[in-house]
Amino acid sequence: MTLSAVTGLKRLALAVVALILGVFAALATVSFLIPKDHVREAVKSEIRAATGLDPLLRGDVSVSLFPYGQVTLSDVSLGDGPGEPPLQATRLVARLSFLPLLMGRIDIADITLGEPRILVTVDGNGRSNWGRLLSSHGRNVDSETPSFSEIRINRGTVVVRDDYRKIYEYVSEADLSLAWPAISRSFAVTGNVRYRGEPLEIGVTLANFSSALQGERSALKLRVAGVPFKFAFDGAMATRPTLKIEGTTSADSPSLRRAMLWLGKRPLPGGGFERLSLKAQTNIVGGTIALSQVNLELDGNVAEGVLTFAADGRQTLQGTLAVDHLDLTPYLSTVRLLTAAERDWNRARLDLEGLATADLDLRLSAGKVTIGSSSLGRTAVATNLRAGKLGVTIGESRGFGGVIRGSIGLARGEQGATFAAQVQFDGVNLERCIGELFGVRRIDGKGNLTLSLEGTGSSVYALTRTLDGEATLSMNKGALTGLNVEQLLRRLERRPLSGGSEFRTGRTPFQSLSVRMKIAKGNVTVEDMDLRGTAVRLALAGEASIPARDLDLKGVATLIAANANTKPFELPFAVQGLWDDPLLLPDAQILIQRSGAAAPLLEALRARRDAARVPSATPATQPGSPETNAAVPSPLSLPLTKQGSTLPPAPAMPAPAVGSAVSSTPASAPAEARPQTPPATRSATASSETEAAAPVDTGAAPERDVTPAGPVSSDPALAPAEKAE
Known part of the structure; x- marks a missing residue:
């Protein structure tokens, strides 16, 4: 009984092995018996029905049914129109469905394209060479026409030539998997590509591929991740009657400046534009991208507001942002007005090429603004950049203990940079204001300062040599620092030939001070300077050089007598030397x-x-x-x-x-x-x-x-x- 069971099992095993060998032998035999021309035409018909493009098979055809059924076509291209075909592949491998093959029918389960070259062109009228594929899917989405379940791309390249939008891009080393909607309605693309020398991981998902092809609304997910930046979108899209995309957008980049350079865009001049984080609700209509509920973090500055980007024609960014604390130090860190020794103006060439990158119209409000060691309070600024001309309008800024208003313009010119400024400082601390603007700290107190300047030059030093304009200063109840004029006059009145370095210390309080200056070609003419105090009076006139940063002034100091019948003591004097270290020379x-x-x-x-x-x-x-x-x-x-x-x-x-x-x-x-x-x-x-x-x-x-x-x-x-x- 036991021997019979063992014998039965052996016989069963031999039968199974024989059956398997017979199947494999049959498959091998069938692979030789299937006509290659029949396979070729069947594959062409499947591809034509699925893609809407006419495949052109120039190379050999090989059919293999072991270990699984597949057809390999060499030198394949898709497209029957004139010009370069939309797709060319060194080889096309079609994996066949097994059961239909046993019934004598050839169905393609998936396709692998080896080293394909995919060409996407858009002519001047906005028509794409892939229009037939899209229209074919739009017509056949509800029919029983067979379709692929997956298309794989190995080491492919993608070339984009958009004459309508002037976009020309090249993607290499594309290893992608396209989930074709054979069973489900969704369509997905996942894989890796190399773009501009950087590897990127991409993922695209359309929830309803057929609706998307017909221009109807379909859910869309997009993800791009790489070293330069990360981008994600989750929303919906429709293309009829016009392109419309809405959803949530997020973007991150360790360096926005390097990312812009990687994308072929010149960043704005100066420094900054490093760490970026963006989250916003996105609404794209046609060529306009609107971002609402924006949460933007750039170089540690956190802003909220709305942004709009117009991609049609010249790229323009518009928006309104609010910031609690705005630190402009990173953006001005590369701007050097003075040399390292701070004794001469910087002669390095000004680079303003980045001003021509795009147009900008941005309104910004900040609770606090920091520029280096300077700090401003509540500030409202409007920035306009158009055709390489930058204009900054200061609506109101609380700074130096007062209010700042005015406008500053900077543009590229034939001789370098063109600079213009009209700024008014009302009720500011003049020691801080003039000290931080010009490096002169000789006036203590609050007052008003008005500047109107314009010049042209390839460097800061060249700009100072061409400056034209005027400046006025007025203040009440202040003091001159570094000199006690009253003490000096009283001492010289008693002992006229006495002197010493102690004259260059102390303070000279005054009740009022007014200064009026004209500027021509970098030379300042002090038309009038009148200082009035309870004990002294100063009148000053002369010239100063902005490029050389020196003074050549003459004036009269008057010691007001306590008795009206006593003649006041008057002393002519001269002021010469550098701005930050002038010499007072009495007559x-x-x-x-x-x-x-x-x-x-x-x-x-x-x-x-x-x-x-x-x-x-x-x-x-x-x-x-x-x-x-x-x-x-x-x-x-x-x-x-x-x-x-x-x-x-x-x-x-x-x-x-x-x-x-x-x-x-x-x-x-x-x-x-x-x-x-x-x-x-x-x-x-x-x-x-x-x-x-x-x-x-x-x-x-x-x-x-x-x-x-x-x-x-x-x-x-x-x-x-x-x-x-």
Whole structure:
């Protein structure tokens, strides 16, 4: 009994093996018996029915039914129209359905395209070369026409030539799987491609492929992920009567600037545009993309609002955004107005090529704005960029303790950048405002500042050389820092020849200050500067150079007397040097006239000059004779004394004694023609001609005068003698 069971099992196993071998042998035999022409035509008919395109088979055909049925076609192309076919493949492998094959019918289960080249063209009228495929599916979606369940693409390339929208793209190394709606109604594309040198993972799903082909509404999901950016969309689309897409959009990029460069777009000039995160409700109608409920994060700035992007014609971005805290430091980080030493304007060439990338019309409101170390309060700004011309309108900005309004324009010109600005600062802290704008911190207090500037140049330095415009400043109850004018005037009133570096410290309070300036070719003309305080008054005029950042100003400082019957003390002065470190040079001639010690010396010089003009003087002592010039050097040609040297109080000396000592000195030239010589020279000369004069160290005794530094102005007392000469 047991032997019979074993024998039965062996016989059954042998029968099964024989059956399998017979099937395989039958399949192998059938594969040789099936006519290749019949297979070729059957495959062509299936492809034509499914795609709407006429396949052209140029290569060999091979049929294999073991281990599964498949047909391999070489050198295949789809399309029967003139020109380049929409699809060309090195080989096409069609996997056959097994049961229909046993019944003598050839049905294609799926297709694999090896190294295909897919061409998508759109002519100038908007017609695509794939129109027949789409229209064919639109007609046959509800029929019983066989269709593929899947199409695979191995190492394919996709070429897009859109003459209507001027789009030309190339995708390589495409390994895709297209789920053709043979059973379900959905259509999906998944896989990997390489675009512009970067690998991307893509996924597209249409919930109702037949409705989408007919232009009706269908759910749509889109996902693209790669190193440059990630993009996802979940919504619906329809193409009839016009393209309409709506849904939720999200996008992320570690660097928007690099992503734009990767896409072939030039980013805006400057820095920033790095980390990006976007979420919004999207509505696409035709060529217009509208984003609502926008949540945008860029370089750490979080904004909410609406955006609209018009892709038809010139690309234009419009929108309104609100930001709690806007940090503009990243975008201006590459802008260098001054060199590293901050002593000269930057001469590097300005790059404004990015202004021509797209048009922009953006309105922005921020609760706080940060620019480097500066901070502004509530700000409303409108930015307009069109045809390479950038305009920024400041509706209102709370900054520097006041309100800022105005407009700034920047554009590309034939000579580089074209700059224009009209800005008004109302009630601002002028020390912070002027200090951060121009690097000058000499005014403390609140006031108004108006600037109107325009210039052209290829660099910041070149712009400063062409600046034209005007500027006005007005303020009440402020102070000049770095100089105590009242203390200086009172000290010079008591001791005219006293001086020292302590004059460049302290503050000068005032009740009002007004300045009016004109700018032409980078040169500033101070037409009027009037400072009025309770104890001092300053009037100033002159010029300043913006390219050189230096000053050349002259003015008069007046010490207002407490008694109305007392004549006020007036001192002419000059301001020279760099903006951030100017020098104040008082008029030494006036100080010498007021000095009790130096006044007799001036009288002695006048007496000497008068004695030199006496007719009885011998030829050897006539003015201008070589002997005279060699014997007594001119006081204007002597070297300066060391800083800090002083003159002791000079007692009243008889004029003849002094005159006899210098009676042979030649007459001096007119004051306005003489070189500007510091009073130290004249004091030293007079001191050397007086035996009682002895140099002493600078002290605090009121009877000693410190030699001041500064230019020597004309002496009105010498005018009669100079005119007579």
